[in-house]
Amino acid sequence: MNDAPMLHPSFQSKFSSRSMGVKLLIVCALALVMTIPALFVNDLVDDRTHRASDVVKEISSHVGGQQTFLGPTLAVPYDIPATSSAFNAKHGTYLVFPAQASATVKTRAEEKRRSLFKVPVFQADLNFEAAFDLNGVPSAAPQGAVLDWSRAEFIVGVTDARGAISDGSLTIGGKTLPLSPAETTENFSLGSDAAQQLKLKLFGARPGNVQPNSHFAVTAAMRFSGAQRIALLAYGKTTRLNMQGDWPDPSFDGGFLPVNHNITPSGFTADWTVPFIARGVRAEGVGDTLTGLDTTALGVSFVELADPYQSVTRSLKYVLLFLGLLFLSYFVFEVTTGKRVHPAQYVLVGIAQIIFYLLLLSLAERIGFDFGFLVAGAATVTLLSTNAGWIFASRAQAVRAFVVFALLYTLIYLLLRLEDNALLVGAVASFLAVAGAMYFTRSIDWYGSLPDTATPNQ
Incomplete structure (x- = not known):
């Protein structure tokens, strides 16, 4: 028979509620529970981010969106006559890129x-x-192909022609020709991934005097938004x-970064050089030669240094550490003052912290x-420091x-x-915070109840 005294359930419950160890466990559990409302705040940030993305698409649709350009390239139609082994004639476009651009x-x-x-x-x-x-052109034409030089035209490309502000022009041999929708019927797309192909709207000019084994220079001018x-x-x-611009926060991207650039509060300048060996695309070939050209894009993105939604999302990742x-x-x-703080x-306090994120999002x-x-x-x-003054009456x-x-x-x-360095600083700060908590609570009897008055540290 067990002669150990049994604690009355109400007394045992009272004891547990007053145990410092149990109280700390309750506080830790509350910190975890309060991260749940933070998930709803994160959903709100996602919703605002999607709304911002929709606005970007709407405005971009009126000015042309993200634009990618192809400079003057020679397009020569060709035919492959029908033979005994191929009953149908074939047609296509042979592309020749400039030697220097x-x-x-x-x-x-x-x-x-x-x-x-x-x-x-x-x-x-x-x-x-x-x-x-x-x-030496053509050097990579299909077998039996006959190039029609009389229909050769120079083409330029752009992803969204709706961004054109004025008519473009092309100059060859001192003669200036207007750019108009290209006569080539081939639909050129860049990239091997069908879901992410970059489609170009082509414009062209036919000078009518292009001959094989010749040398000539071409210039073109366009204005787009x-x-x-x-x-x-x-x-x-x-x-x-x-490339020059007045945007103070450019981001250089694409297949190659500039060899030199200068960024000031009033704008930027940047220079790229892409040699033939680095380009990785043949100097001439049939229409699919353009497929690999998407990896050579020399791009500048106009970005904001502080995206409010990205910054708020990053702050929410630290919500558990913060709480x-x-x-x-x-x-x-509570421990050092001897004043009891109810879990409620x-x-x-946790709700005030969650509302902080709502304030941050709306103000940002x-x-x-x-x-x-x-x-x-x-x-x-x-608010939190004032609340501490109310709770501890001090x-x-x-x-x-504060x-x-x-x-x-x-x-x-x-x-x-x-x-x-965020991870390093956060880890060190958390370590110091826990070390400080250990120091200030070093004299606490975790099995005992909360003292009525502060216990001086020894």
Whole structure:
């Protein structure tokens, strides 16, 4: 028979509720539970992000969207007569790229707004130069193909012709010809992935005097609008590009990065050089020669340094760390002051933290992430520190809480801005926070109840 005394259930429950160890476990559990509302905030951010994306597509559709250009390329129709082995005649287009190509692009960008959303749009003046050497052409034509040089035309390409601001022109031998929809019937697409193929709208000019084994130079000029990104394909065996713009935050992308660039608050300049060996596309061939040209795009994206939705999403990734440190701070205050804090009060603190993210999102859309974080953070820190003063009935404790929470929010902001070093800083800060909690609670009897007054540290 067990003679050990049995605790009355109500007394045992009361004891458990007052145990410091159990209280810490409850606080940790509450921190985990409070991450659930953060998931709904994350869904709200996704919804706003999709809305912003829809606005971008709507505005872009009116100005041409992301534009990619192909410089002057010679297109020569060919026929393969029917033979005994091939009963049907075949037709196609033979492409010849210039031996030397150079282009200059000057852009002027601005932001177009729709409600709270904004999209960078641009106008671009493009000037192409192309030097052709037709000695030995054709060298990669299909067997039996007969090229019709009388119907040869120079083509240029663009992804969305609706962005044309003025008519384009092509000059050869001192004669200027207007660009019009190309007469070639072949539909050129770039890229092997059908779902992501880049389709070009072709414009051309037929000079009527192109002959094999000749040398000549061609220039072309166009003016187009677009949104977010502009790119030029490496259309020559050797291609050089100089691009200038007034956008202060360009992002260089595509198959090749510029060999040199300069970015200032008033704009940027960049130069690319793509030699033939790096281009990886034949100098001439049938229409599918263009397939691999999409990997040679020389692009500039007009981006904002601080995307509010991306920044808020990144801040939500630290929500568990943030709530954990916040609850841990209140628990340390509770232990060192001897004042009991009800779990419901922890829940209110967690709700205040979730509302911080809603404030941050709504303010970042209007005044940017940095100022939004400052305003939302200052408001939340003030509320939390005032709440600490109410709970612990001490102005000194309110000041102490203000300092601690201000440092905590500063840490979170730094984590969002450090990017590459965020993990290291976050890990070190968390380690120091836990070490501080261990120090301030070193004299606590975790099996005992919460003392009525603060216990001085020994």
